[in-house]
Amino acid sequence: MANINEVAEVAGVSISxxxxxxxxxxxVAPDTxxxxxxxxxxxxxxxxxxxxxxxxSRTQIFALTEPLRNDTHAPTHMSFVLATxxxxxxxxxxxxxxTDEQAQAGMSRVAANGLVDAILVLDVAPDDxxxxxxxxxxxxxxxxxxxxxxxxxxxxxxxxxxxxxRAVDVLVDAGHASIGLVGQxxxxxxxxxxxxxxxxxxxxxxxxxxxDVAHGTSGIKHADRAWVRRTTGDLLAGxxxxxxxxxxxxxxxxVLAEIESRGLRVPQDVSVISVGASFDTTxxxxxxxxxxLVPQTSCDLAVELAIQALGPDRPEPGVRxxxxxxxxxxxxxxxxxxxxxxxAS
Amino acid sequence: MANINEVAEVAGVSISxxxxxxxxxxxVAPDTxxxxxxxxxxxxxxxxxxxxxxxxSRTQIFALTEPLRNDTHAPTHMSFVLATxxxxxxxxxxxxxxTDEQAQAGMSRVAANGLVDAILVLDVAPDDxxxxxxxxxxxxxxxxxxxxxxxxxxxxxxxxxxxxxRAVDVLVDAGHASIGLVGQxxxxxxxxxxxxxxxxxxxxxxxxxxxDVAHGTSGIKHADRAWVRRTTGDLLAGxxxxxxxxxxxxxxxxVLAEIESRGLRVPQDVSVISVGASFDTTxxxxxxxxxxLVPQTSCDLAVELAIQALGPDRPEPGVRxxxxxxxxxxxxxxxxxxxxxxxAS
DNA sequence: TTGAAAGCGCTACCAC
DNA sequence: GTGGTAGCGCTTTCAA
Numbered sequence: 001m002a003n004i005n006e007v008a009e010v011a012g013v014s015i016s017x018x019x020x021x022x023x024x025x026x027x028v029a030p031d032t033x034x035x036x037x038x039x040x041x042x043x044x045x046x047x048x049x050x051x052x053x054x055x056x057s058r059t060q061i062f063a064l065t066e067p068l069r070n071d072t073h074a075p076t077h078m079s080f081v082l083a084t085x086x087x088x089x090x091x092x093x094x095x096x097x098x099t100d101e102q103a104q105a106g107m108s109r110v111a112a113n114g115l116v117d118a119i120l121v122l123d124v125a126p127d128d129x130x131x132x133x134x135x136x137x138x139x140x141x142x143x144x145x146x147x148x149x150x151x152x153x154x155x156x157x158x159x160x161x162x163x164x165x166r167a168v169d170v171l172v173d174a175g176h177a178s179i180g181l182v183g184q185x186x187x188x189x190x191x192x193x194x195x196x197x198x199x200x201x202x203x204x205x206x207x208x209x210x211x212d213v214a215h216g217t218s219g220i221k222h223a224d225r226a227w228v229r230r231t232t233g234d235l236l237a238g239x240x241x242x243x244x245x246x247x248x249x250x251x252x253x254x255v256l257a258e259i260e261s262r263g264l265r266v267p268q269d270v271s272v273i274s275v276g277a278s279f280d281t282t283x284x285x286x287x288x289x290x291x292x293l294v295p296q297t298s299c300d301l302a303v304e305l306a307i308q309a310l311g312p313d314r315p316e317p318g319v320r321x322x323x324x325x326x327x328x329x330x331x332x333x334x335x336x337x338x339x340x341x342x343x344a345s
Numbered sequence: 346m347a348n349i350n351e352v353a354e355v356a357g358v359s360i361s362x363x364x365x366x367x368x369x370x371x372x373v374a375p376d377t378x379x380x381x382x383x384x385x386x387x388x389x390x391x392x393x394x395x396x397x398x399x400x401x402s403r404t405q406i407f408a409l410t411e412p413l414r415n416d417t418h419a420p421t422h423m424s425f426v427l428a429t430x431x432x433x434x435x436x437x438x439x440x441x442x443x444t445d446e447q448a449q450a451g452m453s454r455v456a457a458n459g460l461v462d463a464i465l466v467l468d469v470a471p472d473d474x475x476x477x478x479x480x481x482x483x484x485x486x487x488x489x490x491x492x493x494x495x496x497x498x499x500x501x502x503x504x505x506x507x508x509x510x511r512a513v514d515v516l517v518d519a520g521h522a523s524i525g526l527v528g529q530x531x532x533x534x535x536x537x538x539x540x541x542x543x544x545x546x547x548x549x550x551x552x553x554x555x556x557d558v559a560h561g562t563s564g565i566k567h568a569d570r571a572w573v574r575r576t577t578g579d580l581l582a583g584x585x586x587x588x589x590x591x592x593x594x595x596x597x598x599x600v601l602a603e604i605e606s607r608g609l610r611v612p613q614d615v616s617v618i619s620v621g622a623s624f625d626t627t628x629x630x631x632x633x634x635x636x637x638l639v640p641q642t643s644c645d646l647a648v649e650l651a652i653q654a655l656g657p658d659r660p661e662p663g664v665r666x667x668x669x670x671x672x673x674x675x676x677x678x679x680x681x682x683x684x685x686x687x688x689a690s
Numbered sequence: 691t692t693g694a695a696a697g698c699g700c701t702a703c704c705a706c
Numbered sequence: 707g708t709g710g711t712a713g714c715g716c717t718t719t720c721a722a
Contacts, residue, residue, distance in 0.1 A: 001457065001459060044457065046454070046457035046458045047458060048399070048458060048459050049398065049404070049455075049458040049459055049460040050395050050396075050397075050398025050399040050404065050459060050460075051395075051398075051399050052395075053394065053395025053396075053398065053399075054393070054395040054396050054398075054399050059394070059395065061441070064442070068423060068426070068427045070424075074419040074420040074422075074423045075419040075420075077419075077423070078413055078419045078422070078423055079415075081413070081442070081444070082413045082444050082445065085442055085443075085444045085445060085447065086444075086445055089445075089447055089451075094441055094442075094443075094451070094455075094460070095441065095442045096406070096439055096440065096441055096442070097409070097426070097430055097439075097440045097441070097442040098430075098439075099426070099427050099430045099431075100427060100430060100431055100434075102430065102434055106434075106439070109391070110394075110439075112346065112389065112391035113391040113392060113393060113394040114346060114393050114394055114395060115394040115395075115439070225598075250595065253570075
């Protein structure tokens with residue numbers, strides 16, 4: 001591996017000129033620049049990462065803490081890891097992955113040894129232990145998700161509350177007065193921050209709009225197909241004419257299977273809206289209206305904030321909520337049997 | 346962040362003694378050592394990562410290249426990423442995650458700038474482009490999986506061929522003469538290295554043992570429940586008295602559902618063996634005999650080889666196959682209707 | 691527009 | 707058993 005001295009020698013300039021030519025932090029004569037670029041190419045030169053870390057003040061590495069617990073929904077979590085990595089690379093950053101117990105221990109470690117410029121936190125629990133860590137260390141930290149206690153933290157997330165409220169509004173506006181919510185696994189309501197937010201918001205908005213809501217989960221630890229079908233059946237039997245789905249890919253398909261097996265059609269007999277899905281709801285057996293959770297959007301913003309935190313004007317602590325978007329797919333219609341005659345008159 | 350000078354000052358020793366006390370590369374008097382440790386604790390000292398990289402010759406970072414394509418089975422891939430991270434940390438290494446297009450571009454980059462000591466390759470395709478890259482760079486590279494062209498490479502993997510052959514042997518030994526293989530998705534046979542290896546080995550061994558084999562897949566890109574049930578039905582209708590499953594968690598459960606819905610029992614009417622599963626087959630509706638793929642085993646060995654590659658005696662290039670283990674769960678029995686009377690006599 | 695040189699914080703060699 | 711110090715390869719003043 002060639003170093004900056006060899007490049008300087010070949011190009012016939014000093015090493016500082018090489019450095020400035022490559023960083024662009026100082027104007028370099030066009031001709032000089034060309035000779036340097038030629039030398040770089042010829043030698044296959046690439047600035048040594050360790051030396052840059054030491055001399056410069058940036059490591060060009062972000063830590064990503066993501067426990068990757070095995071009771072989590074792998075595809076969703078993988079999407080976020082991937083989206084974070086993509087967002088980071090767009091800004092010339094690499095991702096150091098801290099999983100398992102290292103999600104916590106590693107955070108302190110890399111903050112202490114200066115391996116990373118900032119830390120991104122995924123899979124945020126309501127009472128996440130990484131909150132306390134983030135407050136102790138001086139390395140800028142951005143949460144993708146909102147812990148209960150987020151005082152002084154920088155957090156980014158989809159506005160799940162608004163998304164849930166919007167779903168209720170759409171259904172009530174269409175004439176539905178009884179709504180079923182097929183939620184996440186029971187574990188998710190304890191270990192994750194957003195399932196309770198969606199549920200609370202659905203209940204609150206339904207209350208405001210005078211609609212009934214019943215809530216069911218999609219399993220214990222993992223989405224359970226039979227469980228989901230039972231939940232769906234119970235909700236429909238309970239009089240729900242519309243369903244809000246806040247659950248996994250497979251759970252969505254189980255819901256649709258149950259609806260179909262009951263001889264019901266979407267949207268004529270049952271209206272369906274998906275909330276917070278990070279997969280393609282148009283690839284389901286029946287296309288479903290969606291207020292999606294787009295990992296790339298959250299992760300792009302998180303990376304942007306992390307980078308901003310390294311500059312002179314650090315971002316204000318606080319929660320940044322991403323406005324939800326509604327993607328209609330024709331899975332919502334007025335109820336077949338209006339719940340009240342007055343509504344139809 | 347305190348540096349080594351401050352520690353030396355507080356402890357009343359020279360910085361070299363501090364360095365040696367911490368690395369243990371030179372004997373240090375017990376008393377001196379204690380004073381240094383006290384100073385380290387007091388100052389919260391942690392050696393600067395960049396400085397260590399530059400001065401020492403180790404970065405204590407491995408790159409992990411894993412494309413994380415969205416047509417892959419997320420849970421399996423996540424297990425491997427997690428297992429790699431755990432194995433790495435056990436050896437004081439961190440993992441730099443290279444995904445997406447960075448799985449390739451990043452490999453050259455980190456090899457050139459010396460950010461990592463070695464590279465671990467996951468999700469290996471039969472014609473993986475990272476093979477060519479690995480040959481170009483001087484950074485030690487270990488493949489977890491076996492590309493078609495693996496000349497001169499260090500590869501680690503479960504011995505899928507032996508696992509598949511073993512499954513056939515167990516079934517034939519139990520009296521089965523007609524076996525069905527429920528395989529992976531069609532995409533997997535093109536994009537991954539091991540599905541073809543399992544299929545080929547099942548066919549070959551069945552040929553040697555004079556058993557019939559029929560093969561079906563579990564979907565196009567993603568395991569498709571209805572597809573799997575159809576495949577299963579076809580295999581059973583075709584006369585198979587035993588099934589070898591080399592497919593996802595969900596596909597396993599779909600197979601069992603189809604068997605049950607046909608009024609058949611495991612193992613009385615149908616014997617079942619799972620090959621290369623990295624999930625718990627005893628958690629299925631019916632416990633299934635398994636010759637599992639244990640990510641941690643492969644990843645531990647890969648990390649061990651990577652570390653060895655940094656020392657004086659670099660490992661020989663070549664494929665390291667991990668011997669499969671058979672875990673009986675009572676899902677194999679002699680066929681209900683012996684395929685030949687002679688076998689029963 | 692360019693160059694010289696002082697570090698950045700360690701590791702490891704050479705002395706004692 | 708311990709200390710001094712020369713780098714590691716870069717970034718960034720300070721001078722010209």
